[in-house]
Amino acid sequence: MATTASLTLASADIAGDPVSVSKTATLTKAGTINDLDQSTGLNRVHLRSTTNKTLLTANTEGNDLAAKVYIINKATDSSLYVTVTINAQTVGKLYAGNFMFIPWSQTDTAAAIEVAATNWTSSTGDIPVEYALFHEDTDFLTNA
C-alpha cells in the first residue's frame, strides 16, 4: 500500500571528490505515519500551448493535507522546456528529460499547478509531459 519516492544525485566531477546523495521517503498523510492512500496514477499529456494550462486543479480541502506531485518533461530536444507555475508564480522550467517531485499545498483554489510549453511552435512538435499525484483527500480530483 505504501508509496515510496527515492532520489539519487550523483556526480564524479562537480566537486573535488565524487558526490553521491541518496534519499528515500515513504509518503505519509499530513503529520502522521499513515501512508498516503490515493493516487491519480501516471498520466500523459501533450502540450502545444505557449500559455498556461491547468495540470492539477487546487482544492482548498487539501490545504492541510499531504499531496506530492511528480512531473516530467519527456521531450528529447534539449531546448524544449515546460514552465511550471503555482497560482501564477513561476516555480521553474523543466527542460527535456527533467523532472520534479514536490509537496503541494492548496492554500486556495488559485493554487493550481499549471504548465506551458513556453517556446513551443508548430514546427517543434508537441511536448509530452507525464505526471502523477499522490494524496490523501477524498475529494481531490485532477482535470488534465
Add this chain to the structure above:
Amino acid sequence: MATTNATIALTSGVTDSSLSVSNTTELNTAGTTTGVNTMTSVTKVLSSTNQVDLITTGSVATTHAYVYINNPSVDETEYFHITIGNAGAGSPTDTEEIGRLYAGDFMWMPWDVDDDICITPSTANDMTVEYMVFS
C-alpha cells in the same frame, strides 16, 4: 563541464495495479547539453517559526538551477512550509506556498532564480533542513 545525474524512483501500491516509475536526467544548463558546474550544499538548524529566506536569488549566478530540500526529522509533527516568491528586502511575505515538507520528506525541482525560496518551520524546536543547489 561536470556531469551530474539525478535519478528518481517512485513505487506505489495505492492502486490495484502497482505503479513503478524510474527516470534519470542529466543536470544541464538552460536549453543545452552542457552540464551544470556549481553546487552548494547546506545544512541549517532553525529555532523559531519565523519565515526565512532559505535560498536567495543572489546566491546563484544563472537563471536556471535545480534545488533539493530535505527534512530529516523523524518527528511527524515537524514540517516546513516551502514558499517561493518575491521575498523582497528582508520581508518575505509576498510568497506562494508550494507545499509542506513533512518529516522524512524531500523535494526536487527546477528553479528559475526569479524569486527566493523561503521556509517556515512548524515548531520552534531546533529543526534541521538540508538543501543543495545545482547551477
